[in-house]
Amino acid sequence: MKIILHDNSKNIHINIRLSKCFINLISSLIKLVKYLLLLQETYYILHEIYKLIFSGGSIV
DSSP, X not given: OHHHHHHHHHHHXXXXXHHHHHHHHHHHHHHHHHHHHHHHHXXXXXXXXXXXXXXXXOOO
């Protein structure tokens, strides 16, 4: 009986660790997506500035 309880607590501990790892993974993915969106926006702004400087046109 004690062995079963001990195994149960190990399983619970492993499950808690896995869920924390999963939450960290999701959090990291969200940060990555935010970073990529920021990068895309920065690229767009720089591209518009480049067009403005080198073509003499106006930003639409």
